[in-house]
Amino acid sequence: MAPRKGWRLPGFGGGVASYDALLAVFAREGARDAFEELVRRHHAAIYRLTVALLRDTAEAEDATQETFLRAYRSLGRYDIGRTFGPWLRGVAVKVCRQRQRQLRRREKHISELAQAYGEATDGGVPEVSQAGRAALDGLARLPDTYRIPLALFYVGQASVKEVAQVLGLSLGATRVRLHRGREKLRQMLSTEADGSGDQ
C-alpha cells in the first residue's frame, strides 16, 4: 500500500495535511527542528532554482537564504491546504525577481546588464559539463517569460500544473511558455553547436 498525498484523521474535523504542511505548522509554532527539517528537505531544490535564475553561485546562496527567511516569516500566512514545495518555489521566484531588479537598477543599459551577468558568472558558476553549461548559459539568455517557467519545471521535476500555480498562470499559458522557451533554447544550442562544428 502506498502512502497517500494527504490523509484524514478520524475525530479531527476531516482536514488533510501533508508531511511538509505538518512541519510548517510545527515551525510556525516555534519548533526549531521542524524548520530545520524543512530547510534540509528543500534547500537543494531552491538552490538549484536560484542558480538557474541568477546564474551565480554566491548570489544563489544569498537568494536561497533570503527565500527561507521570507518563508519563515510568512509561515503564519501559509495555507496548509497547499503543497509546501511549490509555495516555497514561489517565494524563491519573487526573491530572484527582486534581486534581478536591483541588479538592473545598477545598470544603465540592458546590454550592460548582459555584460554584468557574464562577469558575475565567470567566478561563481557551478562546475558543469560543457553541454550542461551551454544549456544553463542559454537559459540565462532567455527572457524571464520563458526562463522562469523552464527553471521551475526542471528543478525538482515539477508538473506543468505546479508551475502554473507558482506563477499564477493558466495551464494553457504555462504550456505555451514552456514550449516556446524550450524551442528557443533548442535553436540557441543547435546554432552554437553548428558554429563550433564549423570552426
Add this chain to the structure above:
Amino acid sequence: MTGMDCKQARHLLHLRFDRDLSQEHSARLDEHIAGCGQCARLSAELQAVEQQLRAGLLAASPRPGLDRHIAGSVIDAPVKRPSWVTVTAIGAITVIAILALTNLTQRGHHHSSPWVVGGPRTVSIHVLPPGAVASHAAQPGAPVLPQSVLWGTEETWTSVAFPGGARVQLDGHAVAQIGANAISLYKGCVHVDLRDVEAVFTVASPWGAVTTCDGAFSLSITAEATTAALQVTRGDVCVRMDGDETRVRAGESVDLGSPAMRALAL
C-alpha cells in the same frame, strides 16, 4: 500513415516533454516520427536540450552545510521591531477579534479543527525535552489534550494515557497528533496495547487507519516517511485504506512500505 501532420507532431512532442502526453497520443507520435526525418531530428534535439539542462541543474549542488547555515541564520535572525502605530493597530484589532469571538461562542456551538484551511490555529505543539518519559506532552499527570502534537527529538519512549484507559508508547522519533482514542502518526513508532481496556483505538497514518478494540500492535514509519510496517502481537487489528479493509491477526507482520510519493519525499 498516422494522419498526423508535422505541426500536430510538433505540438505533441512538446506535450511529451511536458510529461503530459497520453499513451495513445504517444504511440501515434512515435509512428509519425518513424516516418518523418524532420520530426525525428526535432525530437532528438529537444531530448538533448532536456538532458543538458538537467545535467546543468543537477551539477548545481549546494555546498555541504548550507542547510544548517541557513536554518541557523534564519531562525536566529533579528525581527524588526514594529512601530508604535503598528502596535496600536494590532492591539485594536485583537480587542475587536476577542469581542467578536466571545460573541460567537455565546451564540452557539462552534467547532474548530486543526486542519481548517485558513481557520483558527488550534494545534498546540510540545517539543519533548531530552529524557522525557512516562508523561504526556512533557507534563506528567496532565490530561490528554485533543489535538496536541508530540514531536519526539530524543531516543526515548513517551507514554500517553487516554481518558478511556488506552495507553500507547511513542518512540523518540515519533511525530504524532493526539485525538480522543486516536493518534495520527506521521513518522516514528507507536505501540498500542488495549489489554483490559474497553475502548476502540485508531492509529491513522498516510498508509491508512489501523484500529483495534482488544489487540496490541506496533506501527513503524521510517524517518523519511517512506515505508511503514505493522506488527500485531495480540488480538487482531483492522487496516482501512480508501474503503478497503484488511484484518491482521496476532503474530502477523505486514510490510506497508512502498516507494514514497512525491508529497512525502520531495
